[in-house]
Amino acid sequence: MTEFAASTDFLSQIDMHVKSCGMHRILVTLLLLTGQQCLAAEFGGYLALATDYVKRGVSQTDGDGALQLGLELSFENGFYVGSWGSTVDISNGPTRQRDLELNYYLGRTFDLSDRWQISASVVAYDYPGQTGNFNYDYVEYSLGGSFDDRVWLDVAYSPDLYHSGYSTTNIDLYAEFPLNSVWAFGGGAGHYDTSSLTGSSYLYWQLGVTATLKWAAIDLRVHDSSTWVPIISTPDNAQARLVLKIQIPF
8 A cells, every 4th residue: 555645636637527417416526525635545456357247246248257457545534536447248239349347436435433334436437449339338326334344235326327318226235244364254135226228127146255365365256136137138147157256456
């Protein structure tokens, strides 16, 4: 972790990426106000290799491996900003293909007590190099809470998924319990409501173990979903799958 100062110029550049979000920009403005002054920050990141990239129960790589990179600035007042990227293999027809996903996010965490936290964040999903005449980029807003760094609840809302004019809502609950100083057991479930866009929604769940070593975190996890949903998934990439992931921090 490296400590340094971050200025509001950097924050204003991020704000420009979501200027077109209309009424939802109110949340972004509130988050940015927390970082108006120059604050000490910590920088961290990680490189990850995974046998699959599963998001909300659906493979984003057509069952193949993924290379991922995450970078984040964490400020002393609870404000954070970062980016995350992964290789993907998402095809929505012969002329619509996505091979790379980039996320840009900012948020604010509030400590309610030594054990309880709440947070608000906004994420911009970008698919550079996507082919076809359909724009899959979108923005999602989240409110969450956590207890003792062991239980997390998150509600995410997108007002205009894939520039379709339709909104989606995702609710996700996850819990993790340490078995000893190295191993932890975790599981969770969620509900992705895409009914306004696709006419249906689905449930998904995950269960796995994580070994946290000095040089890396090694995670073995099973994912599954209740059904496949048009536009969001296919019968193949919504099936149950076992994923091994090695994450190396820096």
